Amino acid sequence: MPPKLKKAGRDTSVLGSLDRRLKRPVKAASHGTSKRERPVWPGLWGTLDAKSGQKQVQAKKRAGKSRAAKKARRPRAPADIWKLLGKRIDPTQYRPKLAADIEIKHFPLRWGNDYVMAANPRDLLHYRLEPGEVELMELMDGTRTVRDIVLERFHESGDLELSGVVDLVMSLQAGSFLDPPYVDTDAALEKALDPISPARRKAREFLKTLMIEWSDADKLVRWMYNHILKWFFKVIPLALSLVVAITGFVAFYIVVHGHRFSLTSESAATGGLIILGLNYFLTFVHELGHATVMIHYGRRVKSAGFMIYFGSPAFFVESSDGLMMERKQRMAQSFAGPYAEAVIAGGASLIVLAFPGLFISSILYKFAVINYFLIFLNLVPLLELDGYWILSDLIQVPDLRPRSLQFFRHDFMHKLRKRERLTLQEVGLLLYAVLGVFFTIFTLYSSVFFWEQIFGSLIARLWHGGLITRGILVAIALFVGGPLIRGALKIIGWLVNHARVAWRQLRFKLETKWRVEAAELIDAVPLFDDVPVEVLNELAGRVKLRAFRSGQSVVRQGERAEAFYIVRSGVLHAIEESEGGKERVLRILGRGESFGELAVAQASRRRATVRAIDDCEVFEIDKGSFDRLLADMIKVPAFAPTFQDLAELRDLGCFSHLEQDELVDLLKEGDWFNVGPGELIVKQGEAAETFYAIHSGQVEVIEGKKVVGSLGPGAYFGEIGLLLHVRRTATVRALTAVRLYRLNRKAFDRLMRSAFKKGTLNPHAAVDRVAHH
Amino acid sequence: MDCWHCKRTAVGTCRFCGRGICEDHVETHPYILDTFRSGDVNKVLVVEDALFCGACTPRPDPVELPELK
Numbered sequence: 001m002p003p004k005l006k007k008a009g010r011d012t013s014v015l016g017s018l019d020r021r022l023k024r025p026v027k028a029a030s031h032g033t034s035k036r037e038r039p040v041w042p043g044l045w046g047t048l049d050a051k052s053g054q055k056q057v058q059a060k061k062r063a064g065k066s067r068a069a070k071k072a073r074r075p076r077a078p079a080d081i082w083k084l085l086g087k088r089i090d091p092t093q094y095r096p097k098l099a100a101d102i103e104i105k106h107f108p109l110r111w112g113n114d115y116v117m118a119a120n121p122r123d124l125l126h127y128r129l130e131p132g133e134v135e136l137m138e139l140m141d142g143t144r145t146v147r148d149i150v151l152e153r154f155h156e157s158g159d160l161e162l163s164g165v166v167d168l169v170m171s172l173q174a175g176s177f178l179d180p181p182y183v184d185t186d187a188a189l190e191k192a193l194d195p196i197s198p199a200r201r202k203a204r205e206f207l208k209t210l211m212i213e214w215s216d217a218d219k220l221v222r223w224m225y226n227h228i229l230k231w232f233f234k235v236i237p238l239a240l241s242l243v244v245a246i247t248g249f250v251a252f253y254i255v256v257h258g259h260r261f262s263l264t265s266e267s268a269a270t271g272g273l274i275i276l277g278l279n280y281f282l283t284f285v286h287e288l289g290h291a292t293v294m295i296h297y298g299r300r301v302k303s304a305g306f307m308i309y310f311g312s313p314a315f316f317v318e319s320s321d322g323l324m325m326e327r328k329q330r331m332a333q334s335f336a337g338p339y340a341e342a343v344i345a346g347g348a349s350l351i352v353l354a355f356p357g358l359f360i361s362s363i364l365y366k367f368a369v370i371n372y373f374l375i376f377l378n379l380v381p382l383l384e385l386d387g388y389w390i391l392s393d394l395i396q397v398p399d400l401r402p403r404s405l406q407f408f409r410h411d412f413m414h415k416l417r418k419r420e421r422l423t424l425q426e427v428g429l430l431l432y433a434v435l436g437v438f439f440t441i442f443t444l445y446s447s448v449f450f451w452e453q454i455f456g457s458l459i460a461r462l463w464h465g466g467l468i469t470r471g472i473l474v475a476i477a478l479f480v481g482g483p484l485i486r487g488a489l490k491i492i493g494w495l496v497n498h499a500r501v502a503w504r505q506l507r508f509k510l511e512t513k514w515r516v517e518a519a520e521l522i523d524a525v526p527l528f529d530d531v532p533v534e535v536l537n538e539l540a541g542r543v544k545l546r547a548f549r550s551g552q553s554v555v556r557q558g559e560r561a562e563a564f565y566i567v568r569s570g571v572l573h574a575i576e577e578s579e580g581g582k583e584r585v586l587r588i589l590g591r592g593e594s595f596g597e598l599a600v601a602q603a604s605r606r607r608a609t610v611r612a613i614d615d616c617e618v619f620e621i622d623k624g625s626f627d628r629l630l631a632d633m634i635k636v637p638a639f640a641p642t643f644q645d646l647a648e649l650r651d652l653g654c655f656s657h658l659e660q661d662e663l664v665d666l667l668k669e670g671d672w673f674n675v676g677p678g679e680l681i682v683k684q685g686e687a688a689e690t691f692y693a694i695h696s697g698q699v700e701v702i703e704g705k706k707v708v709g710s711l712g713p714g715a716y717f718g719e720i721g722l723l724l725h726v727r728r729t730a731t732v733r734a735l736t737a738v739r740l741y742r743l744n745r746k747a748f749d750r751l752m753r754s755a756f757k758k759g760t761l762n763p764h765a766a767v768d769r770v771a772h773h
Numbered sequence: 774m775d776c777w778h779c780k781r782t783a784v785g786t787c788r789f790c791g792r793g794i795c796e797d798h799v800e801t802h803p804y805i806l807d808t809f810r811s812g813d814v815n816k817v818l819v820v821e822d823a824l825f826c827g828a829c830t831p832r833p834d835p836v837e838l839p840e841l842k
Binding site: 081085088173180183184186189560 | 780781803805817819821832833834835836837838840841
């Protein structure tokens with residue numbers, strides 16, 4: 001326990017100070033006490049109740065003045081502060097209200113794969129959503145509770161989307177899309193408890209991520225746009241830049257064919273350093289091109305910075321706000337980077353062609369080569385760079401690369417095994433995936449070759465320049481190659497894991513004989529119901545074979561039960577030890593007999609010691625496997641719902657998509673019941689508190705005296721009462737014997753609360769919805 | 774007192790909810806002892822590593838309760 005902090009001998013805890021404040025005599029609580037009597041401390045709870053009641057009475061008094069004092073003032077019952085608090089923190093009662101400044105934009109696509117972007121402009125956070133999720137967001141206007149939204153959705157779609165709604169509300173809350181904005185005191189505390197200067201924090205972050213982020217980049221880019229760059233969006237400057245880009249490329253072609261310059265001709269180390277500097281400038285211009293287009297179209301730059309990307313130093317612009325732009329604007333934004341580079345490279349090439357004898361021409365030539373190489377890499381749509389984004393926007397498939405890789409890894413192999421024909425679209429995805437993989441390998445190879453050509457001489461000079469320069473080179477290599485080293489470590493980890501799995505499979509094959517024997521013995525244990533084959537298979541994989549020598553104890557009396565056992569061979573005694581040290585043999589155990597299962601199931605201590613009488617072997621099944629696979633088959637009190645229970649519930653259409661744990665909760669909260677033919681299940685006009693789903697049988701729905709319909713297996717009724725808080729609108733009567741599952745309003749709310757508890761209020765949960773360019 | 778998670782003997786209690794916790798299941802969480810206001814700045818006295826059971830949910834987002842003003 002942490003030591004209790006004392007301040008001048010007083011309790012300084014929050015509750016302590018609250019207690020002190022509340023221990024002052026409370027007027028509302030001191031009615032009836034004489035002047036001599038000391039006011040009695042009504043307790044924390046009582047005081048809180050009195051305070052809230054007092055506040056309500058005061059509010060009433062104020063209101064009463066305006067309404068005149070016609071009516072006698074009746075003492076008001078104090079509000080139950082705990083009930084109020086309970087309501088405030090009840091997630092089902094939470095009324096999500098979308099903040100007024102949230103921007104939502106629909107993006108209809110040619111192939112029907114429409115999507116919606118939602119932006120929180122305060123934090124520049126963007127979520128990519130399905131159209132169905134946006135329909136839910138439209139319901140979040142502060143008038144409906146989460147429960148109302150789930151029910152309303154359920155009424156429309158027939159699916160009880162507990163986790164879907166809850167996840168969306170939590171993600172939106174964590175991303176401050178809701179009003180009031182989410183305040184994370186935990187994060188604020190964590191930051192405050194780590195008191196380092198911003199510069200040190202950035203340095204630490206850089207060493208960890210090899211990235212320095214600057215969140216004020218928008219101001220700089222906006223200033224540059226307003227003063228200079230906006231002119232490039234006018235016709236004449238744009239045309240001039242186009243002329244420079246095109247004529248420059250022609251000039252470059254002429255220079256290359258002139259064979260006057262070569263990549264390796266200049267070996268001066270200073271030349272290499274100048275090119276390195278120009279390369280930084282180049283990437284800066286490239287990213288500035290992207291950022292400028294965003295500003296031009298009214299969006300904002302979230303941040304910009306410097307990073308080491310696959311070993312190369314690079315600038316970046318966090319342009320997720322660009323995802324809110326129209327398709328053509330996004331394409332222009334993607335193209336702007338390579339275009340800015342093309343203009344710079346064109347200018348350099350024109351200088352080289354015009355003044356080949358200039359001392360800097362050789363360096364400018366190399367610079368132009370790097371430029372065109374990077375433009376080529378950026379525009380090839382097989383890498384996830386600008387060309388890819390242009391293509392995906394052009395063909396309106398925003399997830400082209402992940403989709404094609406997904407198809408290649410999973411569906412294609414499956415189709416190949418089944419010898420199924422591929423559709424035209426699948427052929428396209430396959431082609432893209434294969435070309436993408438080959439081109440990535442080619443790029444890595446050509447990059448190494450290219451950079452070696454450009455910087456080879458610099459590296460050689462540093463290597464041969466003595467101990468200090470060699471040290472500098474190693475340091476640079478480690479620094480620049482950090483991500484590659486990390487990647488290599490990941491690959492090694494992956495290989496080790498696969499080797500471990502392969503070894504486990506091999507060992508499993510060698511152990512097949514006794515594992516099968518173990519499964520057969522488990523199946524034969526009379527305490528269990530018939531164990532399904534799939535469970536036996538899994539148990540066979542998890543069981544351990546343990547050997548004990550004569551006189552050795554397998555379990556000891558009083559120990560906590562962590563496993564249960566089945567005897568494979570040998571004889572064991574189950575012995576009860578009395579306090580005086582006397583022993584009494586309770587049972588003699590032989591092959592096929594089990595022990596310890598009840599203690600495991602009931603999480604109790606061992607009631608006896610089991611000792612080997614001669615050398616023996618036992619199969620051991622640990623508590624985790626037991627709980628998961630066997631607990632619900634034991635023929636003693638039910639410890640968990642059976643698979644059959646869950647399957648039966650899943651058969652009901654409205655619950656079919658629920659996850660296993662949600663079904664388990666549903667089983668706990670609702671119940672099954674049967675009615676005979678002719679029995680009334682719901683009576684028109686009575687209070688509605690229960691929802692019903694039909695498993696088997698037929699019911700008829702009667703409005704007044706008229707039969708308006710009948711319902712059968714899979715159908716449900718009673719939701720209108722829950723949804724609209726009205727009395728039953730119709731009578732429902734069983735036509736045949738009917739088996740139903742019912743869920744009352746309270747159970748429904750409990751289920752919702754548990755769905756909230758399972759979720760984690762973590763902004764990173766929505767990371768996949770945040771797009772970075 | 775036993776551990777909330779594994780029913781072994783507890784070695785401490787959660788600072789937030791009072792559940793018992795053993796050494797295997799103990800977690801830590803910052804705990805605000807007291808809050809102060811200095812000028813425009815809120816300050817807090819914190820135990821950085823108060824015992825936390827991991828089962829309860831201390832809410833980081835303050836709850837509005839205007840009735841308690």
